[in-house]
Amino acid sequence: MMDAVECPAQSKPDLAAIAADAVGGHAIGRPTVYVYEAPVRICHWVNAFSTVALMTTGYLIGMPLPSVEGEASANFVMGYIRFAHFAAGQVLAVFFITRVFWAFVGNHHSRQIFYLPAHRKQFWREMLDEVRWYAFLEHEPKMYVGHNPLARTGMFTGFTLFVAYMIITGFALYSEGSGIDSWQHKLFGWVFAIWPNSQDVHTWHHLGMWALVTFVIVHVYAAIRADIMSRQGIISSMVSGERQFRD
């Protein structure tokens, strides 16, 4: 295998960073680079857990549990599920906004997943390399300090766009209960201009959940695979913030 310092040829500005980082840190003899700052990591895990909670509770709202017996006053099953869904939704919204905010003040890696440099030829060239790598047409993966172009596109679509879409449609649906005078309706009521029948908003919000499930499958698989195949610490980097290049 090639030396790690030679490998990230595609991300030239970070060569120095890797070299500099390689001296310090707890990875003995292995170059590490600080990629994910604490707010990014906190946002990642909060979003991850709230997304899982939202998917579970959301599915149960669309497809409720079997009917319970007893007095209505003695049970609050659907109420609790909906409360958990709304609470997790508010948490997700707050941490999504925090994450967007951090893109402005954080390091340059924190901005990666919010836009695609689609105007740059290099982006598309590297994208092709990545597609070839995932299609088993390349022998060695390219090394990147942050996301590779394909991963970046995936993150931009699966996280930024999908989650934003879910937050917007989610608050629009929430405004149905909070009322026409609520701030939720004032901010997100325009969703009902697109779909006048809220049944459609429910349906598309529900489908958005499946889009996120699909994203999570790909996201987790790609992280584990890259961790093993690309010989970089991908999963651990979302805990410690440091990406280790293992050989």
Next chain:
Amino acid sequence: MGAAMETFYSVIRRQGITRRSFNKFCSLTATSLGLEPLAADRIANALETKPRVPVIWMHGLECTCCSESFIRSAHPLAKDAVLSMISLDYDDTIMAAAGHQAEAILEETRAKYKGQYILAVEGNPPLNEGGMFCIDGGKPFVEKLKMMADDAMAIMAWGACASWGCVQAAKPNPTQATPIDKVITDKPIIKVPGCPPIAEVMTGVITFITTFGKLPELDRHGRPKMFYSQRIHDKCYRRSHFDAGQFVEEWDDESARKGYCLYKMGCKGPTTYNACSTVRWNGGVSFPIQSGHGCIGCSEDGFWDKGSFYDRLTNIKQFGIEKNADQIGVAAAGAVGAAVAVHAAVTAVKRLASKRADPKQDH
């Protein structure tokens, strides 16, 4: 005022009520509303000078269920609404005049009350083939509608037909039945959706306009906020069963007998804006959910084209197939999951093969 319009006072006098009784009524009203002493005079003045609003009621492509509903109004009684509150100058279904005599009234009202009358439209115009699918008085309804709309003060779009299109606009909509607001774009339009709308909602909107002399506040879709700003679900008397998680699982089960929530049976209450759960029907006797059947969402846009009334998840048509969100989602997630599994397997095999080829690499 373009013409001498009949006032409330003259109607009251015509019905045999004396001026003395009229003044007593005004004083009592002012007192019961807790107004200052002078208010009685102002009420009397308003009733003496405010004209009754002329209403032209036209019928396009429809089933007359709106009219059927309207004549069953209990508060106020339809007769009061039609005979006292408004001046219903034209309604080809219930008017005495017919033929040329009836059509002449349209022209007369249009000329006499230019910009002052309300055009109530039941049904909608089909636009295909130049509107030939609905001929009214010898010409396409759409032409008649446009002509009468030109000089109207406002338009009432009665029912789901006039508001959204309803069943005659169901896919593939061969006659191109089109809701009023897509045809008339330069007049205020009040949508009163429902199939039919609740009688008291219809007369309630009319009462509001005649009492306050202005159009009611409308929501984003042009529906009066006072009747359409909350969902059936928000005020449903079975709501506590929904929150408790108590559902009817199938028709005629024990839960159905106990009157549990009909959510799982496809009740559209959670997505339907209407006043059924508060105003109810037939003088407040009942409404669909109270009779044990889910709401079908008849006051919502496209309710006729969303698949079964008895499914919780309705169909998505955008992908060329009629599947619900779960069917599409499970298929997509399943396909991606399978692809990931295959990809992982190929990766493992490739990795093993490359290790065999290069045994020195022990990572």
